[in-house]
Amino acid sequence: MTEPITVLLAEDEHLIRSALRALLSLEDGVDVVAEAATGDEALAMARAHSPDVAVLDLQLPDLDGIAVAEAIRDALPGCRTMIVTSHGRPGYLKRALASGVGGFLPKTVSAQVLADAVRTVHGGGRYVDPELAAEAIGAGDSPLTARESDVLELAAEGAPVDEIAARAALTPGTVRNYLSSAASKLSAANRHEAVHIARKHGWI
Amino acid sequence: MTEPITVLLAEDEHLIRSALRALLSLEDGVDVVAEAATGDEALAMARAHSPDVAVLDLQLPDLDGIAVAEAIRDALPGCRTMIVTSHGRPGYLKRALASGVGGFLPKTVSAQVLADAVRTVHGGGRYVDPELAAEAIGAGDSPLTARESDVLELAAEGAPVDEIAARAALTPGTVRNYLSSAASKLSAANRHEAVHIARKHGWI
DNA sequence: AAACAGGGGTGACATCTGTCATGACGCCGG
DNA sequence: CCGGCGTCATGACAGATGTCACCCCTGTTT
Structure with a gap:
């Protein structure tokens, strides 16, 4: 019989992690050798255990x-990575694939799919949830420039323009220009709807 | 030996549900007899299987x-309920307890706590995560009136006042009054920040 | 009966936002 | 080397929003 696949599991919610x-x-041939609740912890555990595959939740407290x-890719080239998430947003998928992630799947998949994905990724293949892939292709890239994204992000908490300007080290006028162009690119009536979209x- | 506790599990994310x-x-003495991915399904399964305890995710697609x-409380008085959630907001806890829910815990607890909570709730007791309970007591009730909450909820997607007014069947002026008073009650600079808070x- | 809180509304005003034109600067690809 | 694009800025204007004062009506409390 072949060696079992060693897995690192990073997920902040204790209950879900245990589950x-x-x-x-x-699963036969799969061995969870380490767990982590934060990004830093995940990195430390990866270095300590050199797992074959790291299964990472998208949202972790720090990183x-x-x-x-x-x-992990930089520190441990032999370790393959995959992302599991509740938020199947196309933008994340793109960023993940660009980072050399081997698998990306939403938490809505069945246990069987997860196990298959772990094996596929371990074997050097890639596994991306088909539905998410279709969405990502359909959705396209963010139409926003880097600065527009920055400013929009600062607007996310409902702060007034002056505060955004202060935090971004820009004049209020410039902030309004960016927000305006961002909103029009996203076909939003105002920046708050733009944030939503x-x-x-x-994209943010 | 005593009868095992029969459990209904409602959670929309397939992977988490299986997990x-x-x-x-x-766990000894715990028997998952039914699963559901939606609120309606959960109700149907509860009626069909009459479980001892229903473990419900807070956010389900429909209800x-x-x-x-x-x-469930109305249809099956013998069935105890508990809520498990990622979003440990005080407001939800209050609403849940008011609805006769027997347990309320965040997904950050350990498996042991979940199992204990199931047993406690089955035995007629209540189990509320201590941290969440403290937060809820500290946070106090929503200072908003029913109408203010309604209107604020409609404002959540960044819609302009006119649209909110149309959807709430109010005049724009009245909507602005409500939003204004809601924002001042929440010490927010504008309605968008108020939504955030x-x-x-x-509270919404 | 009076006082009070909440729902719903109007009008006026000051300010905040969104939009547009315009200009400067630096960087990159043709 | 020119043109396009992104970044940053200014100024002007219209429309949206926040604020306040004051109105009416209803149900509850005193």
Whole structure:
């Protein structure tokens, strides 16, 4: 019999982490050798255990899953990574694939799919949820420039223009220009709707 | 030996549902007899299987967990309910307890706590995550009137006042008055920040 | 009966935003 | 080397929004 696949599991919610561990442990040939609740912890565990595959939640308290995947790729070339998430936004998928992530799937898939994906990724292949892939292709890239995204992000909490300007080190007028062009690119009536739309697509 | 506790598990994300099932199945005296991915499904399954305890995710596609708990309480008085959630907002906890829910815990707890909570709730007790309880007591009730909450909710997607007015069947002037008073009650500079704050507290 | 809180509304005003034109600067690809 | 694009800025204007004062009506409390 072949060696089992060693897996690192990073997920901030304790209950879900234990549950996923229980699930993966039921699979033959898969061995969860480490768990982490934060991005930093995930990195440390990866260095300590050199797992074959790192299964990372997208949202972790400090670094997000994609940042962790990048760090792992640089530090441990032999370790393959995959992202699991509740928020299947096309933008995240693109960023993840660009970071060399081997798998990307939403938490809506079945346990069987997760296990298959782990094996596929371990074998050097890539597994992307078909539905998400279709969405990503249809959705296209963010039409926003870097600065527009920055400013829109600062607008996300409902702050007034003056505060955004102060935080972005820009004049209020410039902020309005960026917000205006961002909103028009996203066909939004105002910046708040623009924030909503950009969030939905994973662009901010 | 005593009868096992029969459990209904409602959670929209397939992977998490399977994982939780795997986890609960490892517990002695706990038997997951039904699963559901939506609120309606949960109700139907509850009627069909009469479980001892229904473990409900707070956010389900159609009805939310609290609505399901209310329906179950009315239809099956013998079935106890508990809510599990990623969003530990004080407002939800209050609403849940008011609906006769027996347990309320965030997904950050350990598997052991979940199992204990299931047993406690089955025994007629209540289990509320201590941290969440403290937050809820500290946070206090929503200062908003019913109408203010309604209007603020409609403002959540960034819609302009006119649209909110149309959807709430009010004049734009009245909408502005409500939004204004809501924002001042929440010490927000504008309605968008008010939405943010109200969301954070689970008031809308 | 009076006082009070909430729902719903109007009008006026000051300010905030969105929009547009315009200009400067730096960088990159043709 | 020119043109396009992104970044940053200014100024002007219209329309949206926030604020306040004051109105009416209803149900509850005192």
